[in-house]
Each structure stands twice: as C-alpha cells, then as structure tokens.
Amino acid sequence: MDAFQRFKEDIEAAVGAALRELKVETPVVLERPPTGMGDLAFPCFPLSKKLRKAPDAVAKDIASRIEPHGMIEKVETSGGYVNFRVVFESLAQGAVESALRRKDRYGTPDEGKESRVLVEHTSVNPTGPIHVGRARNPIIGDTLARILRLAGYDVTTEFYVNDVGRQVVMMTWGVKHIALEQEPERPKDDYRYVLHYQQANKKLEDHPELEKEVDDMLYRLEHGDPDTVKLTKENCEKVLAGVMDSLRGLNIDVDGFTWESRFVADGSVDRIIEKLKKSEYCHEQDGAYYLELESFGIAGRETKWFFTRSDGTSVYTTRDLAYHMDKFTRTDVAINILGEDHKLAMQELAAALTIMGVDKKPEIVYYAFVSLPEGKMSTRKGLVVNLDDLIDEAVDRAYDEVRKRRTDLSEERMREIARIVGIGSLRYNIARIQAEKQIVFKWEDALNFEGSSAPFVQYAHARACSILAKAGDWTRAFDSNQYQNEQEKELVKLIAGFPAVVADCAEHRKTHVLAVYMQDLAAQFNQFYRYVPVLKAEGDARNARLALVEASMWTLRNALNCFGIKAPEEM
RNA sequence: GGGCGCGUGGCCUAGUCAGGAUAUGGCACUUGCCUCCUAAGCAAGUGGUCAAGGGUUCGAAUCCCUUCGCGCCCGCCA
Incomplete structure (x- = not known):
C-alpha cells in the first residue's frame, strides 16, 4: 500500500x-x-x-x-x-523509494485488479479521413485506457467498424461507378475514397433514378452476397488503414477491430431479433418490429425503438446489441467512448439488454462535439480540420520553437523533438478538458506550448533528466530527513499523491483530473528546480535530492505516458 | 413540445458526484529575474454578481425549483 x-x-x-x-x-x-x-x-x-x-x-x-x-x-x-x-519522513521515504523501485509502474497498486476492461473507442465510419471533431474520441479513449492500465486493470481497446449500412454501400457504389476528376488532398485511401463517397451522394441527388442501384447493392450486402460483402469490406479496410495511419500519428493504436458485418453473418443478429419479438414490449407495424420503451424511461415524441425494418433486416442498434452481448462474453467491464448524439441509442440499447436478460450494461463516456469558431464542423460545407493537417501544423510550429531555442542539435534530433512536443500539445489540449464540455477549436489554443500545456510538463521532465545525466554516480539509498525546505516537501507530497490520483481517474473514468495533477506536479518541480540546488549540494542532501529528482522524473513520465505523450530527455 | 448535457474574471479552465476554511490554474496585459542543474522556466501585479431568480441549510459554485443562453437528441439512418 x-x-x-x-x-x-x-x-x-x-x-x-x-x-x-x-x-x-x-x-x-x-x-x-x-x-x-x-x-x-x-x-x-x-x-x-x-x-x-x-x-x-x-x-x-x-x-x-x-x-x-x-x-x-x-x-x-x-x-x-x-x-x-x-509523518513527513515516512511519507517521503515510502513514496520516493516506491517511485525509484517501481519506475514506469509507479502509480500501479501492488495488487493488480482482477477485472478485465474493454474500452471501445473511435469507431468512426470508414468512409473518409478523421477530422478534429471526431478526434476527441480516440484521444479520450486511448488516454482512459492508459490510465486504467496504470491503475492495474487488464485493459483491451477495440475499434468497432461499421461496415454495414447505406454509407459504406454508397461509398462502394461510388468507387465502382465514378472516376475521380480531382486529386485527393493527400495520397491516402481515406482521402481518395471519401471523394468517391461525396461524388456518389452528389450524383444520386442529380440522378434519383440511380437510387435503385444503391438500394440493390444494400440489399445484396445485407443478404450476404459474397461479392458485395467482399468488395465493401475491402474498401472499408483501405479507408480504415488510412484512419489508423492518422491515429498512429497521435501515438494511438487499438488492440483489435470488430467488424459489424460479423454479427449479421454469424446469425447472432437474427437470434436476437427472434428473441426480442417474443418480448412483452414488442409490437409490429407494417412488418417492422419495435419495442415500446416508455417504461424504461425513454421520453420524447417517440418512445418506440424499431429493431427491424419492414423487410426484416436489422438496424444499427440491433447489431450493436449483438456486439455488446459478444463483448460481455469477453470482458467484465465495457466502456464506450461516444459522442453525445448517441445518448438515446444507448438508452435504447440498455433497455434492450435488460429485455434480453443481460444484467450487464456498458458504461459510456460521452463527449460534446468540437466545433470551429465559424460553426459546426461539416464535411458537406467543407468546414473541417482534418486530423492529419492539425498534426502537421502542430509539428511545424513545434519545430520553429525548437529552432528558436536550440542551435546545438542535429536537424534529425530537432525534428524528433518537434514531433514529440507538437503531438503532445494536441493530445493534452483535448484530454485536459472534461469530456462533456463543448470545445471550440482554435489553433492558438491547440498549439499553445507554454503555461497549461504538454510542453510545460515535458520541459520539467527534460530538466530532471538533465540533472540526472550530469549527476554521475550516486547511491539510491537516501535519508528522507534531508528534505528540509518547503519546495522539497511540497514536491514529495505531490509525488506521494500520484497513485491516489491514478486510482481516482480510473474509477471515475476521467482524464482531465490527471491533467490537472500533472500540471501541478510540473509546476512544483519547476519551483524546486529554481530554488533548490541539486548538483551543487553535498553529501546526503545531494543524494536525497537526486532521489527526489528521479522520483519526479518517473512520476512525470508515467503521467505523460497516460496521455500517450512522450517524455523527451532534452528539448 | 419533450429528454439529456453544458454555463466559473476579456478568453480557456479546476472545484459540482460526497455542501464547509481566503473559488483552482493557465492565456492575454503590466513589472522584475539568465556570470547560477535548459528562461518552453520562476516571481509579483491588474481582473470574479461562480448565467439569473427563488428555496433548503449554521453554511451553497456544489443540493432542490423556476427562468434564460448554448449544444446534442426525439428516423423502419448510422
């Protein structure tokens, strides 16, 4: 403990x-x-x-x-x-020793948690590149997964790929029937295929008679026509590869993908539909089946939740229901990161799970949308900031900052640091804000490199590394009675509080609380750095301070790692 | 019309779940600090009807009610 x-x-x-x-x-x-x-x-x-x-x-x-x-x-x-x-000396001895001993696991309780946690995040439609509005999802999801891992949970992350439905069919139809007249913004499949998708939509607006071709294709997809299924999946895979490429730029990856089509193909959706039809809440209207969910707290104009269309095929949430039932065979806790527009659908899903006799429910972290000062992001209106562009801009701006400050580094090293700083800055600026608050995206906020920002924390870490690199040999055994001034004591107390903050964030599924902590820790380290000499100290005091610097370094690094932010040794 | 969420100095934000000591930080602005372990830093200052009103309480940013503003949703779309 x-x-x-x-x-x-x-x-x-x-x-x-x-x-x-x-x-x-x-x-x-x-x-x-x-x-x-x-x-x-x-x-x-x-x-x-x-x-x-x-x-x-x-x-x-x-x-x-x-x-x-x-x-x-x-x-x-x-x-x-x-x-x-x-008893300060005991606290200091315990916390600093623990940080030196546990290193990159400092913050993890001695006894690991038994429960398996599955974090589903991102799950954007594979029809085009990911934009900043949607990028809040992977950032929150990946950060939360990392926090849960440090808190000792057995965590798996997963991306649910929506390869069923009208949009992917529209895209596939576009790929098949429309030749591109313009070059995509970037030589990547997600940028290429979104043009097919957009032009397919446009063509259908102008030529409504073609609607039938798309409907037929959708019908074939939903009824398992092998060629259509294969073609659609191939296209989705290509777009998905492009999206994941962008996400890896943010240091985000997932442990696995689950394809929505799987639940149609393996019959689980059909079994669910048959079972729901037998429920006392089930009614039929023009051949389509729905559940009357008023008694489940669903309010509004419409309390009916349709789980089949009149042609007998499933709708999105029905397939999501199959996915969740599958999830619960593989995990103890399911956490979903979702935009606030999914709230009603998730209420319906929760009610349906109850009706299906499943007592587990997914926990949802909802986030509000990111908008632009000009208004809502909209692909149609061309009002979007693509994640790739944001990353490039951030890295470029960070590169300028590195150049301004360092003349001694190689070009390669400067590029490397710029990447670490720029990307850290982006991730931090999303993860530091409560998920349910709306964000208006402003370049000057996203690319802020001082004050409350990732570089501020990275800088403190680099300073710690710099001291340790110059320290030479020192013994890890230290005497906590040496911590006599306020700067040292405050720093020790913050380090000692780290495991509790990690546990609290994990328990409440919050990322922004750790962001605040990390900022405080870096600020306190900077004060310590300013007022307490380390290398010039002597004997036991020097040794104890070096131990404190190393403990700070691990704590800063582990906190940064929770945000998927790299901790550079110099910058 | 109904449901859910948000509203804290010019701007961003913590604290709200579990009411409690002088409301947390940052940006911007003003002013100091590099012969001293990296100034992406440190220190000081200006700036607040915690959206508004009412209620509960010894005590409310926090709980309850009403109102306003913003966002999201109420499809046999995903």
Whole structure:
C-alpha cells in the first residue's frame, strides 16, 4: 500500500474509533485543507447538530481522543476541523523509494485488479479521413485506457467498424461507378475514397433514378452476397488503414477491430431479433418490429425503438446489441467512448439488454462535439480540420520553437523533438478538458506550448533528466530527513499523491483530473528546480535530492505516458 | 413540445458526484529575474454578481425549483 493511503487509513480508523466513543455514526470523509493547516482534514460540521455542540467543540473532542501514531504526526483543530499532519519522513521515504523501485509502474497498486476492461473507442465510419471533431474520441479513449492500465486493470481497446449500412454501400457504389476528376488532398485511401463517397451522394441527388442501384447493392450486402460483402469490406479496410495511419500519428493504436458485418453473418443478429419479438414490449407495424420503451424511461415524441425494418433486416442498434452481448462474453467491464448524439441509442440499447436478460450494461463516456469558431464542423460545407493537417501544423510550429531555442542539435534530433512536443500539445489540449464540455477549436489554443500545456510538463521532465545525466554516480539509498525546505516537501507530497490520483481517474473514468495533477506536479518541480540546488549540494542532501529528482522524473513520465505523450530527455 | 448535457474574471479552465476554511490554474496585459542543474522556466501585479431568480441549510459554485443562453437528441439512418 502506498504511503499516503496508509496515512489516510490511519486517520479513518482513528476518527472512526473516536466517533464510536461519542456514539455517533457517520462516514469518515476527509478533505484537503488549505496549505499550512495540515495534510488531511475531517470537517465536524455535520456532527455539530447530532451532538448539539459547536463544531469547534466537536473537533476538539475528537482530537482529544486521538494520539499521534502510525503515519499521523500531529492532530490539531481549527474552526470546526480536525487537521492531521502526516509523518513527513515516512511519507517521503515510502513514496520516493516506491517511485525509484517501481519506475514506469509507479502509480500501479501492488495488487493488480482482477477485472478485465474493454474500452471501445473511435469507431468512426470508414468512409473518409478523421477530422478534429471526431478526434476527441480516440484521444479520450486511448488516454482512459492508459490510465486504467496504470491503475492495474487488464485493459483491451477495440475499434468497432461499421461496415454495414447505406454509407459504406454508397461509398462502394461510388468507387465502382465514378472516376475521380480531382486529386485527393493527400495520397491516402481515406482521402481518395471519401471523394468517391461525396461524388456518389452528389450524383444520386442529380440522378434519383440511380437510387435503385444503391438500394440493390444494400440489399445484396445485407443478404450476404459474397461479392458485395467482399468488395465493401475491402474498401472499408483501405479507408480504415488510412484512419489508423492518422491515429498512429497521435501515438494511438487499438488492440483489435470488430467488424459489424460479423454479427449479421454469424446469425447472432437474427437470434436476437427472434428473441426480442417474443418480448412483452414488442409490437409490429407494417412488418417492422419495435419495442415500446416508455417504461424504461425513454421520453420524447417517440418512445418506440424499431429493431427491424419492414423487410426484416436489422438496424444499427440491433447489431450493436449483438456486439455488446459478444463483448460481455469477453470482458467484465465495457466502456464506450461516444459522442453525445448517441445518448438515446444507448438508452435504447440498455433497455434492450435488460429485455434480453443481460444484467450487464456498458458504461459510456460521452463527449460534446468540437466545433470551429465559424460553426459546426461539416464535411458537406467543407468546414473541417482534418486530423492529419492539425498534426502537421502542430509539428511545424513545434519545430520553429525548437529552432528558436536550440542551435546545438542535429536537424534529425530537432525534428524528433518537434514531433514529440507538437503531438503532445494536441493530445493534452483535448484530454485536459472534461469530456462533456463543448470545445471550440482554435489553433492558438491547440498549439499553445507554454503555461497549461504538454510542453510545460515535458520541459520539467527534460530538466530532471538533465540533472540526472550530469549527476554521475550516486547511491539510491537516501535519508528522507534531508528534505528540509518547503519546495522539497511540497514536491514529495505531490509525488506521494500520484497513485491516489491514478486510482481516482480510473474509477471515475476521467482524464482531465490527471491533467490537472500533472500540471501541478510540473509546476512544483519547476519551483524546486529554481530554488533548490541539486548538483551543487553535498553529501546526503545531494543524494536525497537526486532521489527526489528521479522520483519526479518517473512520476512525470508515467503521467505523460497516460496521455500517450512522450517524455523527451532534452528539448 | 419533450429528454439529456453544458454555463466559473476579456478568453480557456479546476472545484459540482460526497455542501464547509481566503473559488483552482493557465492565456492575454503590466513589472522584475539568465556570470547560477535548459528562461518552453520562476516571481509579483491588474481582473470574479461562480448565467439569473427563488428555496433548503449554521453554511451553497456544489443540493432542490423556476427562468434564460448554448449544444446534442426525439428516423423502419448510422
């Protein structure tokens, strides 16, 4: 168990015992007091009423029953709070040693979690390149998966490929029947095929009589015509390869792909349809079947959820239902990263799972859309920023910054650092914001390299590496009594808090909380760097400070790694 | 019409789940700091009716109600 957790549990036990003596029952909720008032606090206001005593008197009463022991150095009261001070030397010894020993696993609990977690993210339609609006999904998904891994879960990531439905047929029809008159923006299949897709849409608008050809193709696809299935899948694969290529540019990959068509082909969709038809919620209208979901909390003009069309074929969410039932045979926890436009569909899916007798439900992380200052991103209106363009721009801007600062590096090294900094900057600027908040994409925010940004953290890491590189030989055994000034102590406390932050983010499926922590840690390291000499210190103090620098380095690096951001040793 | 989410200094943002001590950081702006481990840094300053109103409470950015603004959704599309 990490040192800070021991401190917390010591307090919880002591306060719990005191409360039993006072014959009151209340959960022991601790909070962080303002600086200078201890390390954890127990507010007594809720107890004030129960005991009919002033909060401060309650606090004094509780404090009088607790003797410093274990990780508790001091118990004080102030204005209705019982404030606890940690035994700093124990905390420091425990946390810094742990970071030096666990290295890139610092932040992981000693005992791993048993549960398997499947994070489904991205899952964009394979009909064209990925744009910035949609890129929020892989960034949140990949970051969350990395946090969960560090928190000790057995994590798999997956991309669900929508290779069924009208859009992919439209694209395939376009590839087959339309010759491109313009060059794609980039020599990549996702850019090439999206032109076929767009032109197919246009052609059908102008020539509605061709609609039947597309309908026929859709029919053949849904009824498993081998040639159509093969052709469609090949096209999707090509576009998908282009999309994944873009994502790898952001240091994002997935462990596997699941193709939607699989659930049509293997009969699982049909079995689900047959079972749903027998449900008491099922009704039929013009040959199409739906569930009446009003009793499942679905509100609005329409509470019917159609799970078949009148020709008997399935709709998207029906196939998604099959996918989720398949998921739950492979995982304990399913987490989906989805745009907020999927909320209703997921409510319907959850209701359908209940009706199917499945007691598990996917957990959904919803994110709001990224828009441009000019308005909503729209491929039709040409109002999009493609992810590839954003990456290129970020790396170019970062390259200019590197050049400005470093004249001693090789061209190759500068390019390498620019890539690390530029991409880190992008990822951080998405992951640092609560998923449910809308983002208006602005170049100056996305390419901000100072203040609250990835380069700020990367810079702190590079500084730590620089010190360690110049340190020569030093012994990893250190004495935590050497940490005497405030900058060192604050830094130690932040490092000690890292495992708890990782656990909290993992538990609540949040990425932005870790972003805030990482920023604080880097800021504190920079203060330490400014005020506390390391290499010029002597003897035990030098040794202890080097240990602290290395612990900082691992913590910064592990936090950056959670965001898929590389930690350069120089920049 | 109904459902869901968001609203915190000029701009971005933490805190909201679990009410509690002086509302967190950043950008921008003003001003200092490189004979000292990388100034992508550090320090100081200006700037707030926590959308508005009401309620609950000893205490509300946080909980409840109403209103306003923005986003998303309410298809036999995906």
